[in-house]
Amino acid sequence: MIEPFFIFKKLHSIEDMECYTGYLPEIAPVKIYESKKVRGRSGRLNMTYGDYDAYEYPIEIQLANFDRLQEVKRWLTGSGKLVLSTDMSKYRDVIVTNSSKPIEFENEDGFFWKFQVTFQSEPFRRYVSENKIALEPNKEKIIHNSGDEIARPLIRVVSRGGNITVDCNDETFTLLNTPTGLIEIDSENGLVIAEGARIKNKGNRPLLATGHNRIKVSGNISEADIVRRCVFL
Known part of the structure; x- marks a missing residue:
């Protein structure tokens, strides 16, 4: 023992x-x-x-x-x-x-x-280590929230400029006139940031319900990923 x-x-x-x-x-x-x-x-x-x-x-x-x-x-x-x-x-x-x-x-x-x-x-308890999951640009992916409550993820996108949309289940979140480079969408803190500057946005920030979630990141982007940030009671 x-x-x-x-x-x-x-x-x-x-x-x-x-x-x-x-x-x-x-x-x-x-x-x-x-x-x-x-x-x-x-x-x-x-x-x-x-x-x-x-x-x-x-x-x-x-x-x-x-x-x-x-x-x-x-x-x-x-x-x-x-x-x-x-x-x-x-x-x-x-x-x-x-x-x-x-x-x-x-x-x-x-x-x-x-x-x-x-x-x-x-x-809440959280995973000691939680790997990022790759998202293929402009294609829907199923993301499983293994936690006990709604998860507020971190989504990272490498933009080539212009508007970017994140469709999560039945909600759409839009980033307006994004610059080129890495952009972080922090749903836990309600921030969208690129190189320390805030990016204008509209809509409800992406949230992951318990179980399976449909997510799609669209726009002129080269890559994207998500860290689910699952929480447990």
Whole structure:
């Protein structure tokens, strides 16, 4: 049986920091609801925009090397990517908050330290490594979103100039009067950029529903690719 471990800021809890953990729980985010009492209606009206809330992820730790306490204190601060041994293919974006309380280190007879660290995690897990998928210019391709929710992809296009359209399922997104060169369509941040400058556009930015999606990039382009950015609960 594999000893439970985690990786934070690219450091392995056991191999690099001599920190041992017990059971690592699996925690899922909670969808945000607005609950309202409507006059003339029994009960409450619950509404959601599909957003998920951040959540806390606590880990009980035993530091085996008594003399490395200060080093571990410095490590377990700030923000970074958290990877758990229960699923090494995905990471969480986290920040150490410890529920806004100081971390209490318990001295075990001068041999090791016991303590708990609490991370605040963004709602979704993401692939540690996700390869780009080539898109053939002016031809439709099926892209599979293997995640649990809508994915907001990064699409890169090498333009020869003029308008470019991205048809994704039943939506069309148009880039207007593009310059020659590499253009990035960042659906997560709502940006279309070429060499640091924003490109005018119209329509709804491309989004990938769970399962299969039809996508086609059209215009005077030499190549294109997509990074799906799948997300998991």
